[in-house]
Amino acid sequence: MTRSFRFTGWHMFATIALFFGVVIGVNMTMATLATRTFGGVVVANSYVASQEFNGWLKAAEAQKRLGWEPKLESIDQRLVVATSARHAVATAVARHPLGRLPDVAIRFTETAPGRFVADTRLPAGRWRVHLTFVRGADRADFVRDVAA
Known part of the structure; x- marks a missing residue:
């Protein structure tokens, strides 16, 4: 059956x-x-960005050769940067990661060779700092996160 x-x-x-x-x-x-692995990159025009990509790679290689890798910290809500970019002009824009606070433009004073101290204090919180160093024709841009 x-x-x-x-x-x-x-x-x-x-x-x-x-x-x-x-x-x-x-x-x-x-x-x-x-x-979790890639936050993405937003560009205004992806075709134009693809045409400029090799130039960006060359600029990144030139920046890496300068060896100006900065170390950023916040002391009493004032940014302090240590780098080998001696006698350079240092500026920054601090952006709140969530956009809750307005951007803060920051100028630095070189207090010792390669040590830059911000002229203004940041409000308390987490910040994404876009650093720029210029010395003659050399330029380097960095992005660092810091808690003020």
Whole structure:
């Protein structure tokens, strides 16, 4: 005596639920990995950006050769930068990461060779600081996060 298998509505429901559960699970995993590993870059015109990309790479290589890698810290809500960019003009723009506070333009005074102290204090909080050093024809731009 053989018993035949009947495919019922419950079997169909379980099959569809399992299928969509796997699809949704994979999509959620991929979306999570994508947002945690690469924040993305926004440009006004991607075609123009692609044409300028090699120039950006050359500028980055020239900046790296300068060796002006800055170390940024906040002392009493005043930014202090230590770098090998001696006798350079240092400026910065501090931006609040969430845009809750207005941008703060910062000028620095070189208090010792390679040590720059900000002329203004930052409001308390986390800031993303866009540093610029210029000495003659040499220029270097850096982005650092700091808590004031």
